[in-house]
Amino acid sequence: MTGTLAEHDDVYRQQGFGASSGIGQRPALLIVDFVESFADPTMFGGGNIPEAIAATARLLAFARSRHWPVAMTRIVFADDGADANIFTRKVPGLLALTETNPHGAIVPELTPIAGELVLRKRLPSAFAGTDLTAWLAGRGVDTVIVTGATTSGCVRASVVDAMGNGFITVVARDCVGDRALAPHEANLFDMQQKYADLMTSDEIVATVSARFAQAKE
Amino acid sequence: MTGTLAEHDDVYRQQGFGASSGIGQRPALLIVDFVESFADPTMFGGGNIPEAIAATARLLAFARSRHWPVAMTRIVFADDGADANIFTRKVPGLLALTETNPHGAIVPELTPIAGELVLRKRLPSAFAGTDLTAWLAGRGVDTVIVTGATTSGCVRASVVDAMGNGFITVVARDCVGDRALAPHEANLFDMQQKYADLMTSDEIVATVSARFAQAKE
């Protein structure tokens, strides 16, 4: 890779990228593809994904305590492959993630509870070919906090669409993970410059808690 | 940025990413945001964008000779900013690209001719908030050849959606450009692994011409 982070950061700053979009009043938590196969380095996992799952479990507990809408995604293809698509031409192994394949199950640390949406999807973005926008709009959500795997794939695609569909978007940076660190970091850079704010889960919790304390005074 | 290209390439290969999706029988050419402001390094341009425009002009001539459907995009916001969105919160300068602002005009090397679609858009992807999918499906297109700027922004978002909407997607790698080279290359890597084949414009012309010659024999 040519160029350094410092160099391209300068160009983006001079051109007016990277303004903050903040956090709104009604956040939802989106957990992208934290399923067994993306937690397993011998399948689609590796890198910093285990740490991201652990951090997401803590953020999920907070989200539940605040009664935020919570949505999770799983990649699921039909047993007979009738729903194969261009994505599976590029990544044929995804077709193995059928409805009952245990590798496609949400990891136990994040098991959904009643009222949480579990979306099946066949494309990178949590919004592509799903009714997630309608679900969020129907619950009055103005901000989507994004966690999941992988940063350079389904997380990035979901962030672009969350923003594009009208939701303030925050990437919980310690709650997103990838099988390899260079693409992870390159995509955090792109998202921060153009689509979303990056915050640690601790910063998200602190910001929201401070508001809540203020509102109670 | 930690990790090297060679290292993460290995991980992706082992996990079965990066298969080829080929080129179909009925390609269309998509030219993303090659407008004055993205050709100008003092606005949103710079880097290798001038070379990408020159290469795209040659590919466009070929596309016209083959009667491919051609679509171009421009970013256009309302004079009164009534259509500001989350994208313009992150990149406020985009709001200056109003209908009649000359900085928002297609560069002269690529001036559209009758029958070519010029789409206004307000989001990164050429497909987001537009009827481009319908336009392509209605013209029997099975493959979208993508050119434009920037590789790490509107090109990447358009490639994810072209693929997700059912079209074989090819990134004409010398016809996409970016203001900074590190994000350009990082995004070429991601697209090649997961969404699209990368081919030079010469390879695209040669592949299609060879088929045509064969069909005539």
Added chain:
Amino acid sequence: MTGTLAEHDDVYRQQGFGASSGIGQRPALLIVDFVESFADPTMFGGGNIPEAIAATARLLAFARSRHWPVAMTRIVFADDGADANIFTRKVPGLLALTETNPHGAIVPELTPIAGELVLRKRLPSAFAGTDLTAWLAGRGVDTVIVTGATTSGCVRASVVDAMGNGFITVVARDCVGDRALAPHEANLFDMQQKYADLMTSDEIVATVSARFAQAKE
């Protein structure tokens, strides 16, 4: 037409259709295709459209006094017909509605003011091939009040999509019009049973005003 309204109303009631979806806290006003050509009986207009425009002008004044987001649509095709679609195969006359054709202008009673969104569209629904969902979600809207023409065409399609995209939907029944009354009424029936509540503009004004009075006490 076989069967009577009373007869099919019974069937729908027995099967549990037609529950009320109410009005939310943050309404927006959507005005569909009230342009010159749909006000003119020699073009695409006629029927009860003039009265619907007059009623919409009154509702628009109320919406402005309450600072609701207001969006209007116009059908606009390219001068060279490059964007012809399946809709224009069925209704070829629509292709005449180009950007500068005065028949495609919003009627003077409803001239938009600064901050109101004017969307170009090429399909029946105000949401199809546009970024209207993102615009509404980005402004915190939970309810879309629909007016416009024609009830059996672009209004119906917009109502199905407003509801489907997660917004409580209300058809302002005296503010929607059609070139022929039988389709107008048949579509009001369908929308009321399945997608939206029907309210007169007076009822909408009274309901919202009563809430506001209560909130001030």
Added chain:
Amino acid sequence: MTGTLAEHDDVYRQQGFGASSGIGQRPALLIVDFVESFADPTMFGGGNIPEAIAATARLLAFARSRHWPVAMTRIVFADDGADANIFTRKVPGLLALTETNPHGAIVPELTPIAGELVLRKRLPSAFAGTDLTAWLAGRGVDTVIVTGATTSGCVRASVVDAMGNGFITVVARDCVGDRALAPHEANLFDMQQKYADLMTSDEIVATVSARFAQAKE
């Protein structure tokens, strides 16, 4: 209902509606919501739905003999109702159609075979919140033949979207059914005027067979 069919037919003809969009070269068959609960008059069924299912079974046999892509939809909501939406506010009984509820199963006459797509949906249109457009585009489809229930609900919404997404659309008029005949006929009128051609299943079979015979000569 005021006005007669003859009267409004005249108005539509004078205004240039109702042109034919034909049938393309690569049709797909779409079967909307022919599940047990829509075949049962004590649930959401009744009217002419049984005859429409029988006619669809014959058309499906033809589609299979021609190797057309075949897609079927089922309405499916989560066991815990986490995915309730505005549609279920208007028609609360739909929430009973959970994954394993036998009332939500495809009717036995139309049991899908390997390679046929079975889509879960939560909204009227087969395209809303699904990846059906991508599936059709990815299979080179240019024409969607629509069958299913109900004519005035999910069939109509699917037809508007099939057309809007760029596919020539044909309503197989004896293969669509509704719980009440007046809305059935009113919606056939609207679809024929604006979105799709109406053909009987016999006409579809004859048209396609004639082409095939011609191509073999």
